[in-house]
Amino acid sequence: MEIKIRKAKLEDAKRIFLIQKKTKEFMTSDGSKYDFFDHDEIEDWIRKRKDQIALVAEIDSQVVGFLLARLVTRYWCLIEAVSVEGKFRKNGIGKKLLEELYKILKKEDIYIYQAFVRSDLKAPQNFWKKQGFKPRKTFTWFDKRL
């Protein structure tokens, strides 16, 4: 199985959107059908090359995973979302997406990488730990709908 990691193109937005939609870990706590990013936002993310990075993983020309990250400060990258389609997980794809991100940002002296993970989901936490991320303080998420 050959895994290809590359920068996302505009035509990948649809697949990224669908993978995101199927990722149950991205749902809000009330289980509502909340889309993390809508389709247009994903296209914007792909267009903006300066401080937003969109990568995809491809197998046999089919996008099976993606990573969206943005630069928060000159040194700090926030990984907003990474997801691999269920049946392709545990094949090193998430790791490869991260490695490509490091490669791209190495030239720009980015040395802090951050990701948010729900505290009730152990599997993604294990993934980040395996990638050398350490859990920081626990925050309480406050939100409000108007």
Ligand SMILES: CC(C)(COP(=O)(O)OP(=O)(O)OC[C@H]1O[C@@H](n2cnc3c(N)ncnc32)[C@H](O)[C@@H]1OP(=O)(O)O)[C@@H](O)C(=O)NCCC(=O)NCCS
């Ligand atoms: C988290 C996620 C992106 C990992 O992708 P993946 O392609 O399955 O991960 P990899 O195969 O590259 O795994 C890399 C390492 O993490 C470990 N790992 C991955 N998923 C794991 C799990 N569910 N439980 C324990 N360890 C796990 C692997 O064993 C591997 O370890 P190794 O390097 O020692 O072999 C994928 O599980 C996913 O899409 N989850 C749903 C979305 C999500 O929760 N994203 C994270 C929050 S933004």
